[in-house]
Amino acid sequence: MPDGNVIVLLKDVVAGYQTTGRGWRSLFKHVNVVLRGVNLRVYDGERVAIIGESGSGKTTLLKVVLGLLKPVKGSVEVLGKDIYKLPWRERVNVLKQVGYVPQDPYKALNPKLRVRTILSEPLESAKAKPEEVEGRVREVAKMVQLSDKILDKYPGELSGGMMQRVLIARSIIHDPEILILDEPTSALDVSIQAQIIELINNIHKKLELAILTVTHDLGVAQYLSDRAVILYKGGVIEEGYIDDIITRPKHEYTNLLIASYKASI
Amino acid sequence: MVLAVKAKDLRVGYMDEEENILWAVKGVSFEVRQGEVFCLVGESGCGKSTIGNTIIGILPPYAVTEGELYVFNKPVVVGNLRDYTGIRGRVVSYVPQNPGTSLNPYQTIGTQLYYVLNSVYGWDKKKSLEVAKKYLSLVELDPESVIDYYPHELSGGMQQRAAIAIALSTGAKILVADEPTSALDAHLRLQLIKLLMKLRETESLTLILITHDLVSTGKICDTVAVVYSGKIVEKCSGSNVIIEPLHPYTQMLADAVPLLGIKRPLKSIPGEPPKPGEEIAGCVFAPRCPLAFEKCVEPPPSFNVYNGEVACWRYANIAGR
Numbered sequence: 001m002p003d004g005n006v007i008v009l010l011k012d013v014v015a016g017y018q019t020t021g022r023g024w025r026s027l028f029k030h031v032n033v034v035l036r037g038v039n040l041r042v043y044d045g046e047r048v049a050i051i052g053e054s055g056s057g058k059t060t061l062l063k064v065v066l067g068l069l070k071p072v073k074g075s076v077e078v079l080g081k082d083i084y085k086l087p088w089r090e091r092v093n094v095l096k097q098v099g100y101v102p103q104d105p106y107k108a109l110n111p112k113l114r115v116r117t118i119l120s121e122p123l124e125s126a127k128a129k130p131e132e133v134e135g136r137v138r139e140v141a142k143m144v145q146l147s148d149k150i151l152d153k154y155p156g157e158l159s160g161g162m163m164q165r166v167l168i169a170r171s172i173i174h175d176p177e178i179l180i181l182d183e184p185t186s187a188l189d190v191s192i193q194a195q196i197i198e199l200i201n202n203i204h205k206k207l208e209l210a211i212l213t214v215t216h217d218l219g220v221a222q223y224l225s226d227r228a229v230i231l232y233k234g235g236v237i238e239e240g241y242i243d244d245i246i247t248r249p250k251h252e253y254t255n256l257l258i259a260s261y262k263a264s265i
Numbered sequence: 266m267v268l269a270v271k272a273k274d275l276r277v278g279y280m281d282e283e284e285n286i287l288w289a290v291k292g293v294s295f296e297v298r299q300g301e302v303f304c305l306v307g308e309s310g311c312g313k314s315t316i317g318n319t320i321i322g323i324l325p326p327y328a329v330t331e332g333e334l335y336v337f338n339k340p341v342v343v344g345n346l347r348d349y350t351g352i353r354g355r356v357v358s359y360v361p362q363n364p365g366t367s368l369n370p371y372q373t374i375g376t377q378l379y380y381v382l383n384s385v386y387g388w389d390k391k392k393s394l395e396v397a398k399k400y401l402s403l404v405e406l407d408p409e410s411v412i413d414y415y416p417h418e419l420s421g422g423m424q425q426r427a428a429i430a431i432a433l434s435t436g437a438k439i440l441v442a443d444e445p446t447s448a449l450d451a452h453l454r455l456q457l458i459k460l461l462m463k464l465r466e467t468e469s470l471t472l473i474l475i476t477h478d479l480v481s482t483g484k485i486c487d488t489v490a491v492v493y494s495g496k497i498v499e500k501c502s503g504s505n506v507i508i509e510p511l512h513p514y515t516q517m518l519a520d521a522v523p524l525l526g527i528k529r530p531l532k533s534i535p536g537e538p539p540k541p542g543e544e545i546a547g548c549v550f551a552p553r554c555p556l557a558f559e560k561c562v563e564p565p566p567s568f569n570v571y572n573g574e575v576a577c578w579r580y581a582n583i584a585g586r
Contacts, residue, residue, distance in 0.1 A: 053450040054421045159537050160309060186447075189308045189477050190521045194533035216450035219523030223531060246526050261451035261525050 004044035006077070007178050007210045008065055013038045013074035015064050031072055034060040036234040038074075042178065047204060047211040049221035049242065052231035053257070058214045059103075061231070062182055065212070067095050079177060096126070099171030099179040099209075104187050105163035109155040115166050116151040122173050136173065143206070144169045144199060161192035165199065172203060178210040179203070185220050197223045218261045222246065230254050269337060269439050269471040270297040270320055276331040277315050277324065279541070286329050287542030289315040291495035297471060297488075299438075302462075304474045304482045304503070306518070307492035308538050316492070317441050317475045321359045322349030336439070354385065358437030362444040364424035368416040374401070374427045375412035378434055385435045400430040403468075405460060422453035426460065433464070439471045440464075447476070458485055479515070480522045483507040491515045494539045494549040501573030511575040514550045548578065 016033040020026040034057045042048050052058050063069040064076055067083050075082050078098060083091050102108040109118060119137045128136070141151055144165045155163055164184065171179060184200065185193045197220065204211050213224045221228055221242060228245050230238040230253070238251040249255045277290040289312040297303040305313040318324050319334060319342065334342035336352050361367040369377055378397035382388050388396070398408035404426040416424055425445065432440055445461070446454040462485065464470050476482050482489060486503035491512060499512040510516045520532040536553040539545060545552065547562040554561065560578040568580040 053452050161537070190479065191308050191477075191518060191534040193523075194521050194531035197531060198533070217523075218451065219525050222525065222528060223523060243528075257451060258525065260455040263455050 004046070005080075006041050007044055007046075007079060008040065008042040008212065009075075009077040010038055010040040010061075010064070011075045011077075013040075013061075013064060013071045013076060015060055015069055015071040015074075017060075017069075033072070034234050035064065035071070038231075038234070038236055040229060040236070042210050042212055044177075045204075045208050045210055046227065047213070047225045049213045049215060049225035049228045050231055051215060051218060051221050051228055051257070053216060055233075056231040057234040058216075058231055059182065060234075062100075062180060062212075062214055065180065066098065066100055067091055096174050097177040099174070099176035101164075101167045101171045101179070101181045101184055103182040105160060105167050106187065108167055109163055111155050113154070114151070115146070115153055115155070115158075118155075118166060119151070119170055119173060122170065126174070140169045140173050143172070143203065159192075160188050161195060164188060164196055168196075168199065168203065172207065172209075175207065176209060178212060181211065181213045181224075183215055183217075184213065184224070186215070186217065193220070200224060218246065218258065230257070267299040267337070268296050268335070269299045269301070270295075270303075270473070271335040271338075272296075272316075272332070273334075274332040275316075275319065275334055275342065277312075277319050278329045279325070280327045280329055285542075288544075289495055289541045290319070292332065293490075293492070293495075293497050295490055295497060295500065297439075297473060299471055300465065300469055301488060302465060302472045302474065302486045302503075304476060304486035304489045305492055306476055306479050306482060306489055306506075308477060308534075310538055310541060311492045312495040312541070313475045313492045314443055315495075317359075317443055317473065320439070320473060321357050321441050322347070322353035323359070354435050354437070356437060357439040357441060358432040358435055360425075360428050360432050360440060360442040360445055362447065364428040365416070365421065368424060368428060370416055373413050373415055374419075374430075378412075378431055381431055381434050397430075397434065400434045401427070403433065403464070404430045406430065422449055422456065425449065425453075425457060429460070429464075433468065433470075438469070439473065441473045441475070443475045444477070445474065446481070447478070454481070461485075478522070479518045480507055480524075491518070494543075494545065495541070496549055496576065497567075497574075498550060498577070499573065499575045500567075501571075501575075505571070505573055509571065511571065511573055511580065512550070512577050513554050513556050513579075548576070550577075 013035055014037055015035040016031045018029050019032045020029055050058050064071055070084050076084055078094055081094050083094055120133045123133045146165055185196055215221050225242050228242040229236055232253050238254050249258055272293055272295050274292050274294055276292050278286040278288040280286050305316055307313045330342050330345055341349050341352055375394055375397055379390055379393040382393040382396055401408040401411050406426050446457055465472055483503045483506045489503050489506045490497045491499040493514050499515050510519050517534045548565050551557045551561040565576045565578045567574045567576050570580045570583050
């Protein structure tokens with residue numbers, strides 16, 4: 001395991017969604033459990049991938065880490081603070097250190113705002129000085145290779161790859177300690193996948209932040225992570241260095257996942 | 266040999282408010298044999314979905330066509346005249362890209378199948394549901410339970426199977442699937458590919474797959490047509506496209522796919538594909554091609570080389586032209 005400070009620490013997290021049954025059962029609420037006692041550690045500056053098939057609880061895990069879904073049991077520590085025990089305002093301050101890139105760039109950007117506004121909005125809401133905002137927007141845009149021309153465009157005028165760059169720029173605008181990526185390349189063409197992978201790895205090197213990627217694509221995980229966690233039916237079934245997992249999977253399910261990937265690609 | 270689909274210099278464009286035509290498909294010719302798995306590969310915006318929509322007959326009213334398209338020898342597109350009577354839905358059916366958004370969330374799978382069967386054959390609900398169960402078991406879903414499920418009660422893979430069952434229920438012989446596996450993970454993708462291959466054998470289906478994933482399609486397709494900027498730049502057998510890609514664009518697409526256990530440097534294709542309607546005088550790929558030379562300012566014809574067809578001037582000498 002790598003050394004350094006633990007940025008994200010999940011201890012025996014049980015989480016799910018409140019549902020009601022049909023008919024008279026609708027009088028009673030119960031929790032449809034998705035995560036069943038998940039333990040996870042992400043260290044400072046580390047790249048971790050969470051791999052699993054649809055319905056394994058990957059996105060629920062992200063929601064828990066992002067402070068959007070309170071777990072039924074267990075604790076969630078981000079930067080050493082149990083976020084669900086903090087008052088709301090303090091929780092927001094902690095979560096400012098977490099950058100998030102949502103799954104679908106086509107749906108995640110407000111179509112009525114120009115790219116410049118999309119990037120400056122988080123800074124303005126954090127009450128940054130107007131003269132600092134423009135400088136920071138330009139700096140981040142340069143980091144993700146967005147030209148000044150692009151800053152004045154609307155998302156509808158951009159390609160999928162460009163939209164993903166805008167999303168990555170928005171997620172790092174607060175200079176976060178950890179960047180969370182939800183399926184960063186699944187909505188993109190294969191031809192620009194490599195550009196986005198390279199960009200994410202460059203940002204990791206430059207900003208020395210931790211990266212937590214959620215993906216079902218083992219091939220992409222190979223390039224975006226050092227360590228991987230395999231999720232199956234809401235539980236962690238295997239954890240280790242990505243190269244070891246791919247070459248010597250220990251769990252039967254991981255073996256099956258790798259075999260399916262190799263057979264379908 | 267029966268031809269399921271034949272396109273002859275087909276051009277498809279969309280008319281904007283100022284009546285300018287943006288050509289998305291710029292003169293493609295291809296033939297799909299009955300029972301074949303034919304694949305259209307390319308990046309977003311290259312025109313592959315437009316070709317698929319033209320075959321199915323779901324082009325919007327503001328679309329403009331030129332050239333000819335035949336489905337089982339029936340002319341469906343001749344110039345700007347389009348007539349899909351007896352073809353749309355009956356002979357050609359469609360599996361949409363994202364079944365999660367294309368299935369009606371307010372109706373059970375059984376009801377959705379009933380509406381299709383009722384409109385095609387005029388059957389009542391009882392008979393329709395009996396037949397619906399047959400199609401659900403054909404796609405390896407449990408017919409007794411799934412027939413009463415709403416789409417949100419099914420997983421992504423099951424939704425995709427239900428969409429295939431609905432598409433097949435009309436008795437279609439050609440299935441056009443737009444990115445059928447892109448929303449699925451590796452395990453489900455493999456299952457779906459196996460299912461499509463099984464249906465091809467048992468139902469003697471002709472499959473037309475539209476995808477951006479070159480390597481995985483190379484394994485399952487008989488013929489692959491690589492589309493770039495509305496033109497077919499390469500057409501060859503599925504196995505050749507992985508082992509021996511001819512066109513520089515196909516080679517670059519193959520190099521961009523991450524392979525498990527082999528950590529080679531990933532290469533991306535520099536620049537962006539031309540926008541629909543953008544006219545390029547010479548070879549359409551020349552502005553992004555690292556191997557472009559002076560001849561590429563002229564549009565290349567299709568050269569027959571190594572059991573395939575490629576539109577690249579680098580093969581002019583080999584083809585003897």
